[in-house]
Amino acid sequence: MKRVLLKIGYDGTAYHGWQVQPNGITVQSTLQDAIEKMLGKRLAVTGCSRTDAGVHAKEFFCHLDCDETLPETAFVRGLSALLPSDISVLDAKEVAPDFHARYSAKGKTYIYRIFNRNIKDPFLSRYTWQIERSLNIEKMNEFCKSLVGKHDFYAFSSSGRTVTDTVRTVSDCFVWERDGIVSLSITADGFLYNMVRIIVGTAVSVSDGKISPCDTEMILSSKAREKAGITAPPQGLMLDKVYYQECELNA
Amino acid sequence: MKRVLLKIGYDGTAYHGWQVQPNGITVQSTLQDAIEKMLGKRLAVTGCSRTDAGVHAKEFFCHLDCDETLPETAFVRGLSALLPSDISVLDAKEVAPDFHARYSAKGKTYIYRIFNRNIKDPFLSRYTWQIERSLNIEKMNEFCKSLVGKHDFYAFSSSGRTVTDTVRTVSDCFVWERDGIVSLSITADGFLYNMVRIIVGTAVSVSDGKISPCDTEMILSSKAREKAGITAPPQGLMLDKVYYQECELNA
Numbered sequence: 035m036k037r038v039l040l041k042i043g044y045d046g047t048a049y050h051g052w053q054v055q056p057n058g059i060t061v062q063s064t065l066q067d068a069i070e071k072m073l074g075k076r077l078a079v080t081g082c083s084r085t086d087a088g089v090h091a092k093e094f095f096c097h098l099d100c101d102e103t104l105p106e107t108a109f110v111r112g113l114s115a116l117l118p119s120d121i122s123v124l125d126a127k128e129v130a131p132d133f134h135a136r137y138s139a140k141g142k143t144y145i146y147r148i149f150n151r152n153i154k155d156p157f158l159s160r161y162t163w164q165i166e167r168s169l170n171i172e173k174m175n176e177f178c179k180s181l182v183g184k185h186d187f188y189a190f191s192s193s194g195r196t197v198t199d200t201v202r203t204v205s206d207c208f209v210w211e212r213d214g215i216v217s218l219s220i221t222a223d224g225f226l227y228n229m230v231r232i233i234v235g236t237a238v239s240v241s242d243g244k245i246s247p248c249d250t251e252m253i254l255s256s257k258a259r260e261k262a263g264i265t266a267p268p269q270g271l272m273l274d275k276v277y278y279q280e281c282e283l284n285a
Numbered sequence: 286m287k288r289v290l291l292k293i294g295y296d297g298t299a300y301h302g303w304q305v306q307p308n309g310i311t312v313q314s315t316l317q318d319a320i321e322k323m324l325g326k327r328l329a330v331t332g333c334s335r336t337d338a339g340v341h342a343k344e345f346f347c348h349l350d351c352d353e354t355l356p357e358t359a360f361v362r363g364l365s366a367l368l369p370s371d372i373s374v375l376d377a378k379e380v381a382p383d384f385h386a387r388y389s390a391k392g393k394t395y396i397y398r399i400f401n402r403n404i405k406d407p408f409l410s411r412y413t414w415q416i417e418r419s420l421n422i423e424k425m426n427e428f429c430k431s432l433v434g435k436h437d438f439y440a441f442s443s444s445g446r447t448v449t450d451t452v453r454t455v456s457d458c459f460v461w462e463r464d465g466i467v468s469l470s471i472t473a474d475g476f477l478y479n480m481v482r483i484i485v486g487t488a489v490s491v492s493d494g495k496i497s498p499c500d501t502e503m504i505l506s507s508k509a510r511e512k513a514g515i516t517a518p519p520q521g522l523m524l525d526k527v528y529y530q531e532c533e534l535n536a
Contacts, residue, residue, distance in 0.1 A: 043406070043407050043408075044407050045407045045408055090408075110404070114404075114405045117405075119405070119407065119410035119411075120407045120410065121407055122404065122405035122406060122407045123405075124404060153361070153365075153373065153375060154365045154368075154370070154373035154374075155294070155373060156294050156295050156296045156370065156371045156372055156373045157294075157296055157341075157412075159370035159371065160370075161408075
């Protein structure tokens with residue numbers, strides 16, 4: 035039995051998120067279908083996180099156990115060819131049997147994109163949240179900076195959360211603007227349910243002057259979801275990077 | 286009665302091209318639906334060209350005649366809001382009654398994008414033709430240069446052509462590579478049915494060494510479609526610019 039770690043990428047527009055659902059096509063089920071076509075049997079695939087419906091991944095990792103000794107190219111080329119055009123296998127490698135796509139991850143970076151213009155762009159609607167009023171990058175960055183560190187992010191998570199420990203360490207969080215696209219990048223050791231989207235919604239409230247960047251501590255300690263901003267829509271969110279220890283990646 | 290010129294943009298993936306079809310949703314029919322919602326009556330819209338199914342437009346012009354004196358914003362804002370997310374109205378202005386979106390156009394620039402890597406990219410599949418073998422940019426540019434000038438492009442058009450005069454003047458044609466994307470830009474006073482896609486297919490044959498850049502004159506004078514390369518797939522094609530005389534744009 036060999037454990038294989040796949041690095042995939044996907045445009046999440048057409049999917050009900052990563053995780054298999056009773057109704058609706060998911061990335062996980064689509065990947066399992068393609069593996070079944072290739073290997074002739076259905077294998078379970080474990081992902082590094084549960085992205086929501088409409089969320090994208092520039093890179094996403096998942097592992098599976100199989101008996102066959104297949105060359106990497108069988109996954110990168112063969113499996114990619116069996117998948118629809120919006121999912122791609124970018125890399126495959128054998129890892130130790132105790133390596134886990136989710137639990138071995140040391141951290142992740144998400145990038146959220148806002149299209150900050152007052153004209154519709156038909157090529158950006160799948161990948162951005164459009165906000166017409168001008169955003170205040172400086173204030174958003176003040177708020178982002180106040181999130182860096184080890185905090186209980188309970189107030190920045192939705193009721194769908196599945197964990198009891200809501201303390202996470204944000205190592206980096208910042209905003210920049212280019213060609214009308216305002217991007218927020220956040221890196222942490224882990225993320226709660228809807229955490230990035232609520233942080234983005236709150237950053238926009240800070241830009242609008244409805245929440246002060248000085249309120250962060252109050253919001254965090256209140257543990258009250260309603261003190262934070264709205265949950266930003268999914269299509270602007272992209273899982274950008276997943277971090278593993280190099281030594282663990284070599285079986 | 287006022288003639289209004291609309292500048293729109295669209296992601297053509299979901300559409301059976303611009304022109305109204307008996308079966309299938311087109312950009313033209315979708316735009317006419319939205320205008321009907323806004324004005325309460327159905328108006329004919331005349332486009333600057335007939336883009337094929339799956340072809341995109343960064344800018345595309347069309348005109349319509351209406352009795353109402355509507356502010357520009359009614360079209361740019363109101364109509365955009367009534368359209369699906371993959372079609373946008375970018376600009377609107379009143380033009381002279383004899384201005385014609387198609388016949389007043391002095392020329393157009395199309396850009397065709399090829400993704401020249403051997404790995405699938407889930408975010409580029411809607412907008413590029415993927416070719417895994419390495420392309421020879423220099424040879425492609427030699428071929429492109431040989432097209433510049435006034436020629437009978439009959440051999441570079443499909444049997445679906447609707448015109449009898451197949452002479453066109455190409456003022457510019459070149460290829461460049463950036464981040465694995467090979468782009469071909471072509472500017473001409475007009476284009477025949479499938480002309481850009483056949484030119485791209487031929488440029489790829491030239492890169493592959495199946496056709497020599499010196500063969501252009503022979504292909505043109507043969508007036509034989511089969512001498513040219515294949516018709517490149519539609520999703521890589523984008524109408525980039527449409528040229529009108531500035532003075533004509535002011536009613």
